[in-house]
Amino acid sequence: MSEARDFKYIGQRTIRPDGADKVTGRANYAADFALPGMIWGKILRSPHAHAKVLSIDTSKAEARPGVYAVATHADFPGGEGGSIEAGESAVNLRDLSRNILADDKVLYAGHAVAAVAAVSERVAEEALELIEVSYEVLPHVMEIDDAMQADAPVLHEDMFTKGLEEEPDKPSNVATRTELKMGDIEAGFAEADVIVEREFKVSRAHQGYIEPHACTVRFDENGQSLIWCSTQGHFDVRALNSQLLGIELSRLKVIPAEIGGGFGGKTTVYLEPIALMLSRKSGKPVKMVMDRDEVFMATGPTSAANVKAKVGAKKDGTITAMQGWMAYDAGAFAGSPMMPGVMTMFTPYDCPNVLVEGYDVVLNRSKTAAYRAPGAPQSEFAAEMVVNEVAEQLGMDPIELRLQNAAKEGTQTIYGPKLKRVGLVECLEAAKNSPHYQAALAAGQGRGIAAGFWFNIGGSSSVTVNMHSDGTGSIIEGSPDIGGSRASMQMMVAEVLGIPLDRLKPIVADTDTLPYNGTTGGSRTTFATGMALIEAAEKVVEEVKARAAALWNVTAEQVEYADGVVRNLAGEESISLAEVCKSAAQTGGEISGSANINARGAGPSFAVHLCDVEVDQETGKVDVTRYTAIQDAGKAIHPGYVEGQYQGGAVQGIGWALNEEYVYNEQGQMDNAGFLDYRVPLASDLPMIETVVVEVPNAFHPYGVRGVGESGIIPPLAAVGWAVGNAIDRKVEELPCSPPRVLSMIQSG
């Protein structure tokens, strides 16, 4: 890519094209949708954390007036084998089908057991109470350590640990053991003058999107079934429903509603297959909306984790060895983000000797789902806390220690490739020079710093730019817009076409309009879909040039396109894009450009955060008094929304570090399944979140873009955790630093 390029639209703080609808309440989210003749579906959930389902008698519910259909796992013949790629990872269809509606066992309190569709939500709820389920309650296991014990209650009799040297002969709750290493870890620690080793615990945290899961569906036996829903990836919703219900892809259309937050949590399905089944059985459109407690109890949070980190360094600050061990809570079915946890743990460091071991553990909690940089915050928290302690023991500034060992272009990663050009050093320099870092702390305050790394992904993006006879254009894309991405898409196409933003209307299209488009996740949308749109818009330009060249009887090389106008280099003529579009039918047909790409070369984004806190010595309550988020965007297409990603990620991380956790009672039921008790940060909890947008271009994107959505949630755990320890002169080993936990640390002396 060309650097120091002058952009007309890229880098501006434009008004998002979907903005007016969203500030006036006109934008349609999934729960806002209704169809004539529609009925309502509700779900019966298990009160038990672990039990055999002996029988389900739905006859009384079915007989209740106003009830149109009842569904259980027995209705789902599909989904009994194999896995498909969806969201950011492979989905095991058998597990998915048994998570949506329990089969022979319930595996967590809140596990769906049966569903009813009735004339109203109230009638459906009343009918649920008429369903008789006979359970044989089994011992449950809630904690990672307990679940890994040889005598623990086993969730899945057919689960044998993968990745062990010896084939196990009995089932276990450990789904997988994995290990990545490079260099000689023993030799590395032998070289070290200082070695710090600690074990940490991180609670599970929910994505906490404000919009509960919702969908409206209409099953059509002969034609095409329709799903309107809130999802980060409607093509994957189509794929999963197709598999679970045995419907061909072309006979299922998914129409994405506006989405009210997801953060990874809306990359799978919960309601849609059930709603389709209820619609199939009742012959009516079905609407389903989760209650907030259902969202907490039965949709994926991210994993709790136990993580050990050990780091050795020489007196001069050279890090010689880094070792990690982690066990991640997958919930009731295998598949925690342990693997990315292993891969990312020490990636911010250029260290030759690294060994990381990981365990994916099932227990009687809801199945986890992706959450912003899945798996990275937990393991990198442990690594960053220990690196800070190494700096402390060496008497070095923690930023200097990181600068001395920072990953950079050519650094070997533990997971395979060497890093291309990355911006960690630039982020660390920005942190060092920031007004925040230069400012002195007040008495009783503490400060923490931490770095974070996330890969980012590319993948399939399919787009079309359709030009119209009045010179305006439609940007047809397939990436659900979760944080303002339509603004970036509009800006990138406007940049290529050289026409004003308001001449271009971005639309997130349904699954019939475009070929497959990957889910909005992995910080891929502005990078990959943007890359596809740049290519599609360039095709429009080429076509417009060809039409003008034909008009003037010159070659395409003899014309030039700039700012929406084609000029004849061999003469005086010029013609606008709008004029070419107006006469397109007469010069060879309407004009559009399409690009279906599998984007390669996603650039990693490093982040560095600074946090100051104040701790109330009497209550243990922590106040964040100052916070700065610094991150590499490659190139910020819309700086406002880039900053917004930094701020939003930082605050989700602050919430996780300070208050958010799942609290279970002795029966294994979640005790805080609501926003009053699962306490996400409020406006009154926070200061302004200062941001620094570092731009080290990604050579693989035409404008240099790196995804920015995820890295920002990684550093807060250690930045806050270290700051709290710094303020109370203790070593934090467990998150969240909620008031009772901090108070007990203060009192422990």
Next chain:
Amino acid sequence: MTKTHVTSTVNGDAVEFLCEPGDTLLDVLRNDLQMTGTKEGCGSGDCGACSVMLNDRLVCACLVLGVEAEGADIGTIEGIGSNDRLHVLQEKFLEHAALQCGICTPGLIVAAKALLDENPDPTEEETRYWLAGNLCRCTGYDKIIRAVMDAAETMRESA
């Protein structure tokens, strides 16, 4: 179940509806009056996505029964600005990129307008505490607070 006939005013328009005793004002607005700008995030008064004005008081519509709307004057997001004539708060939310997914935005704008109607010159702390009942999970609140304070300044200047 017998439904109750309720007469009230929504955004200045006289409305009538039938509701069951257990229906909330939020159910009535969204399902009976088809005014879906008011959002449901929790149904328990914790998130503020359903913020509306009830006789000039800021309330969560999920905590008010439909029958309580009898004779009441209700104000919702649909009564604040329109796509071609936005309220200053709405303009400032867009200028400051103070929304990402946008699901909390209608409630925040209703709540912020209630703040500025009562206190045209709020401090940052006053703004943060007034909006503490409105959860936003996307933005970290920074740009929301800036948008509200900027709107307050603009409104004071034009007052």
